[in-house]
Amino acid sequence: MEAEKNIFEKVKRYVLIVEDEQINRELLGAIVSERYEVLYAADGEEAWNIIKEKGQIISVMLLDLVMPKMDGFELMKKVMENEDTRHIPIIVLTSEKSAEVKSLNMGASDFITKPYDMPEVILARINRIIEHSENRSIIKSTERDELTGLFSRNFFYEYILVIRRLNEDREMDAIAINIDHFHLINEIYGRNYGDMVLKTIAKTLKSYARENDGIAARVEADTFYLYAKHRDDYGDLSSRIGEDMNEISKTVHAHVRIGIYPEKKTDTDIENMFDRAKLACNTIRGKFRESVAFYNDELHENVFFSERLIHDMYEGIEKKQFKVYFQPKYDIQENEPVLRSAEALIRWQHPEFGMISPGAFISLFEENGLIQKIDHFIWKEAASNVRKWRDKYGVTLPVSVNVSRIDIYDPEIESRIMNILNEFDLKPADLHLEITESAYADNAEQLVEMVRNFRKKGFIIEMDDFGAGYSSLNMLSTVPIDVLKLDMKFVRNMNKDEKSMRMIELIMDIAGFLSVPVVAEGVENEEQYRLLKDAGCELIQGYYFSKPVPPEEFEEFVKKLADK
Amino acid sequence: MLTVEALKEFGADTETGLARCLNKEELYLKLVKKLAESDDLTKLEGAIAENNLEAAFNAAHTLKGVTANLSLDPILVPTSEMTEHLRRGDDVDYNSYLKEIRAQWEKFRALVS
Numbered sequence: 001m002e003a004e005k006n007i008f009e010k011v012k013r014y015v016l017i018v019e020d021e022q023i024n025r026e027l028l029g030a031i032v033s034e035r036y037e038v039l040y041a042a043d044g045e046e047a048w049n050i051i052k053e054k055g056q057i058i059s060v061m062l063l064d065l066v067m068p069k070m071d072g073f074e075l076m077k078k079v080m081e082n083e084d085t086r087h088i089p090i091i092v093l094t095s096e097k098s099a100e101v102k103s104l105n106m107g108a109s110d111f112i113t114k115p116y117d118m119p120e121v122i123l124a125r126i127n128r129i130i131e132h133s134e135n136r137s138i139i140k141s142t143e144r145d146e147l148t149g150l151f152s153r154n155f156f157y158e159y160i161l162v163i164r165r166l167n168e169d170r171e172m173d174a175i176a177i178n179i180d181h182f183h184l185i186n187e188i189y190g191r192n193y194g195d196m197v198l199k200t201i202a203k204t205l206k207s208y209a210r211e212n213d214g215i216a217a218r219v220e221a222d223t224f225y226l227y228a229k230h231r232d233d234y235g236d237l238s239s240r241i242g243e244d245m246n247e248i249s250k251t252v253h254a255h256v257r258i259g260i261y262p263e264k265k266t267d268t269d270i271e272n273m274f275d276r277a278k279l280a281c282n283t284i285r286g287k288f289r290e291s292v293a294f295y296n297d298e299l300h301e302n303v304f305f306s307e308r309l310i311h312d313m314y315e316g317i318e319k320k321q322f323k324v325y326f327q328p329k330y331d332i333q334e335n336e337p338v339l340r341s342a343e344a345l346i347r348w349q350h351p352e353f354g355m356i357s358p359g360a361f362i363s364l365f366e367e368n369g370l371i372q373k374i375d376h377f378i379w380k381e382a383a384s385n386v387r388k389w390r391d392k393y394g395v396t397l398p399v400s401v402n403v404s405r406i407d408i409y410d411p412e413i414e415s416r417i418m419n420i421l422n423e424f425d426l427k428p429a430d431l432h433l434e435i436t437e438s439a440y441a442d443n444a445e446q447l448v449e450m451v452r453n454f455r456k457k458g459f460i461i462e463m464d465d466f467g468a469g470y471s472s473l474n475m476l477s478t479v480p481i482d483v484l485k486l487d488m489k490f491v492r493n494m495n496k497d498e499k500s501m502r503m504i505e506l507i508m509d510i511a512g513f514l515s516v517p518v519v520a521e522g523v524e525n526e527e528q529y530r531l532l533k534d535a536g537c538e539l540i541q542g543y544y545f546s547k548p549v550p551p552e553e554f555e556e557f558v559k560k561l562a563d564k
Numbered sequence: 565m566l567t568v569e570a571l572k573e574f575g576a577d578t579e580t581g582l583a584r585c586l587n588k589e590e591l592y593l594k595l596v597k598k599l600a601e602s603d604d605l606t607k608l609e610g611a612i613a614e615n616n617l618e619a620a621f622n623a624a625h626t627l628k629g630v631t632a633n634l635s636l637d638p639i640l641v642p643t644s645e646m647t648e649h650l651r652r653g654d655d656v657d658y659n660s661y662l663k664e665i666r667a668q669w670e671k672f673r674a675l676v677s
Contacts, residue, residue, distance in 0.1 A: 023595050023602075023630045027584065030591055066625065095629065115632035119586050 012037050013059040013130060013166060018047040018075065019093060020067040024114075028062060028093075031119040032126065044070025048078060055085045056165055059130045062112065064093045065103070073106065080107045089133045091125065109133075134162050145218040147195060148202030153225075156217035157270050160227050163215075172214070172263045174270075175226035175234075176277035177205065177241075180255035180285060182222035189252060196248055198222065201256065204244045208237055225274055234258050234292045242291075255288050257281045261295040279303060309350075309361050313370055316348060317377060323347045324381035325548035326399065328557050329519060329541045332533050339561045341432065343400045343541060344382040345548045346374055371404045378402065379420050382431060385551055387424040392555075393562035400432035400462055405439045408450055414457075428458035434485070436464045440475045451479055462519070467507060476514065483539075484511045488522035491542070495527050508536055566593055570675050574638060581635035596634055600676040604630070605669050612658050620658070621650040638668040 015036040019025040020043055029038045039054065041047035044067055051058065061079070065072035072092065079085045092103040095114035103111070109129050112122055143155045151159065163170065179185070179197070186194035198218070205216040205224055214228025241256050259281025261273050280295040316322055325345045330337040348356040365371040382399040389395050407413050421428065433454060439447050451461050462483040463476075467490060486507060493500035504520075511518045520532050523542030532540060546557070568589060572578045578592075585592040604627040611620035624647040631640040646661040 021626055021630055023598050024633055026598075027591075027595055027633055030588070031584075031586060034586065066622070095632075114629050115635075116584055118583055 014039055014054065014057050015126060016041065016047065016050060016058050016061040016088075018042075018044065018061060018067070018072070019064040021064075024064075024093075024116075028116065028122075031116075031122050032062070034119065035123055036126070043067045044072065044075035047075055051079060051085055051088070055088060057168060058088050059133070059166070060089045060091060060109075060126055062091050062093055062126075063108075065096075065099055073102070076103070076106050076108065087133070089129045091129060145202075148199055148218050150202050150206065150224070151215060151217040153217060153219040156215060156219070156225060156227070159215050160270050163227070170263075171230040172227055173230050174261040174263055174273035174277045175228065176259045176274060176281045177201065177224040177226065178257050178259075178278070178281050179222040180257060180288075182254070185252065185254060193249075193252075197245065197252075197254060200244050200248055201241060204241050208240065219274075223278070225277070230262055234260060238291045255286075256291060257284050258292045259283075259295065260292070276300060305353075305360075306364050309356070309364060310368065310370065312350065313361075313365065313373070316350070317373060321349050321351065322374065322377060323349060323550060324378050324385075325550055326385070326554040327541055327548040328546050328554070329400075329539050330545050331538060332529070332540050333536075333538050337540070337545070339397070339557055340539060341398045341400065342554065342557075343434075343548075344378050344402075346378055347548075366404060366406065369406055372406055372410065375402060375404055375407055376416065379417060379431070380423075381551075383420045383424045383426055385554075386426060386430050389555070389558045393558050395558050395562045396430070397558060397561070398430050398432050398460070400434050402464070403433045403435050405436070405442055408435075408439055408443065408447055413450065414453060417459075418457075428454070429460060432460040432462050432483070434462045434464040435479075435481075437466065437468070437472070437475060440472070440479060444475070444478065448479055451481070455480055455482070467503060473510075476510065481514075482516055483519055484514075484516050485519045485521060486537075491520050491522045491528055491532070492524075494531055501531070504532070504537075505535055512536075566597060566676050568592070571596065571636075574636075574671060574675055577635035577637050579635075581633075584633060584635070592634070596636070597676055599630055599634060599636070600673055602627075602630070605665065609662055609666070612662060617650055617653055621647065624650055636672065639665060639672060642668070 013036050015032050016039045017025055017028050017032065018041045019028065022042075025040060025042070029040060032038050036059070039050055039058070041050055046069075047061070047063075048070065051061075063072045063076065076090055076092075079088060079090065086107075089109040090103075090107065091110045091112055092099070092108045093112050093114060094100065094103070100111055109132075110125055112125060116122060117125075143152065144150070145152050163172075179201070182194065182197075185197060201224060202216070202218060205226055208214070209216040209226060209228055212228040212231075214226055216227075217225045219225050238256070238258055241258075245254060245256070259277045259279065261277040261280060263273060267273055276295045276299075279299055280293040283299065284290040284293045323346075325347050326342040327345060328339050329341045329343065331340045346358055346362075348358075348361060350356050362371065362374075365374055379401050382401050386397065386399055389397055403413075410416070417431070417433075421431065435447065435451070455461060460482045461480070462485055463479070463481045464485045465487045466484050468487040484507065486504060490500045490504050490507075494504055495501075508518055517538040519539040519541060520528075520537050521541050523529055523532065523540045523544045525544055528542075529540060529544050568578050568582065571581075582589065582592050585595065604623050608620055608623035608627065611617075611623055624643055628640065628643045628647045631637075631643060642661055642664045646658065646665070649656050649658070649661075
């Protein structure tokens with residue numbers, strides 16, 4: 001236990017003495033108070049009231065058997081039957097041999113005989129019982145991490161439980177410490193050096209824990225946990241780690257991150273506290289100038305919200321909370337704007353959070369691949385509506401759907417889309433596929449191959465959000481596309497700054513050179529519409545004509561077109 | 565004034581009694597004085613007079629326990645024997661035990677006051 005044991009020695013432990021005879025009670029109290037705080041009760045009833053109130057902090061109870069009101073056996077039964085109190089070890093005070101067996105059967109841990117043994121014996125017995133009870137659940141797991149000598153996770157958690165129970169007025173922090181790109185240190189400088197780094201950090205944390213009434217653990221390869229006295233500033237710990245690391249090498253710089261979650265009185269789940277500390281710690285991953293981060297609720301809410309959305313997605317699809325909306329695209333180069341096609345956009349009517357904007361969940365689902373499910377759903381909905389419009393109104397109106405970056409890696413993507421088309425008896429030209437530039441950055445070859453294959457089958461490929469990222473002319477010349485979609489921000493700023501307007505003209509020129517039409521998104525007003533029309537932009541999509549609308553409403557557009 | 569010496573002369577095993585009190589003389593003497601004020605013996609006598617052996621056992625048991633902890637052997641020894649008889653409900657002359665205990669008790673009280 002070495003250093004960390006300090007905190008266990010420092011905490012006050014309470015011993016409850018239950019004995020009706022005043023002189024015996026006082027004598028025992030004098031002995032016990034040599035090492036512990038003492039609580040007194042003169043009968044079982046009084047004892048039970050104290051236990052109900054302070055049970056959590058009572059380390060052991062010394063119990064006389066023969067007492068008025070409620071006797072020792074009755075009290076013992078009550079304590080043992082109650083979930084909240086049965087952790088309290090009981091040492092029975094008795095002069096009767098016959099009572100020993102009965103007490104043992106009822107769960108007593110030990111005996112003190114009357115007349116009392118010598119004080120040393122009594123104290124030793126109490127001490128042994130307390131140690132035993134505090135370690136009982138811990139003994140089963142491995143106490144130490146072999147490499148660093150710090151506690152292992154299970155042990156660490158168990159000790160926190162003990163500290164919490166014995167130290168009601170504590171103000172502690174849950175702290176997670178992690179090294180950025182530790183695997184690189186191992187790879188570049190070798191395993192031995194990596195181990196040295198871990199040991200050095202462990203040593204620093206150990207002495208920090210000792211000084212701050214805390215305990216330290218290594219829980220994963222390069223993740224350490226600390227549970228220590230609350231502080232507002234961790235610059236000190238951070239620089240200490242830095243200095244100690246400097247001692248082993250001046251050239252290798254490991255970025256050590258510290259995330260802190262200050263414990264609240266209401267916190268119960270230990271793992272939860274450290275998850276939050278880790279969360280704070282991860283917010284500064286890769287930010288080499290920052291090494292300390294405190295947890296805040298906003299952080300939690302973001303993550304909590306994200307996790308909820310991920311969790312709720314499957315049910316959302318099943319229960320049809322996701323809806324595909326359609327936004328019309330108009331050809332503006334005719335005398336009068338003509339509806340030419342539509343874009344399918346996803347909406348999520350969440351039962352609890354209401355309408356969630358795609359901005360809140362698309363990138364989230366992109367990260368973990370769930371976006372494929374959403375894509376498939378949209379493809380099918382789009383196809384089914386195209387079919388419906390044709391059957392009902394005799395109108396052929398293609399719909400653009402997104403193909404996410406991750407879909408490009410799906411070897412089944414072609415057959416998936418073809419199956420949908422077959423299901424609704426449609427042709428490839430009925431669905432336009434929108435891809436983004438970023439997919440090109442990820443894997444140019446794969447994208448080019450996929451686009452070629454789709455085009456061969458007759459699909460129309462649209463390059464979405466052009467100009468949003470690092471647009472590359474090289475990309476435009478290698479990926480064979482059919483339509484260029486201007487990123488919204490150019491349109492938004494075109495009548496505000498000169499540059500955006502020039503960019504639009506430039507992109508129009510490029511499109512002209514490639515002989516592909518340009519679609520402008522996010523067109524909101526007459527002025528933008530005029531400017532774009534004059535610049536030679538063929539197609540427009542935006543609130544100026546219509547916001548994205550549910551299929552029922554979009555049917556009105558289709559109907560109008562059919563009536564013409 | 566009550567002293568450890570006087571108790572030793574009375575026949576108490578003061579060495580053990582003191583050790584049990586962490587060798588704190590003050591504590592030992594304080595507890596002994598408290599005993600002198602207790603009415604356990606009066607209760608025991610009353611119970612015997614009423615022939616209530618159960619009440620007598622409880623009173624004797626308590627007196628035995630405290631005198632044992634304080635090592636007041638002259639009172640402890642007869643009280644202990646009487647307690648065992650009472651526990652078994654033996655038909656013995658309890659009054660002769662009481663007489664002996666009362667005699668020792670009075671000696672003890674004289675020391676304290």
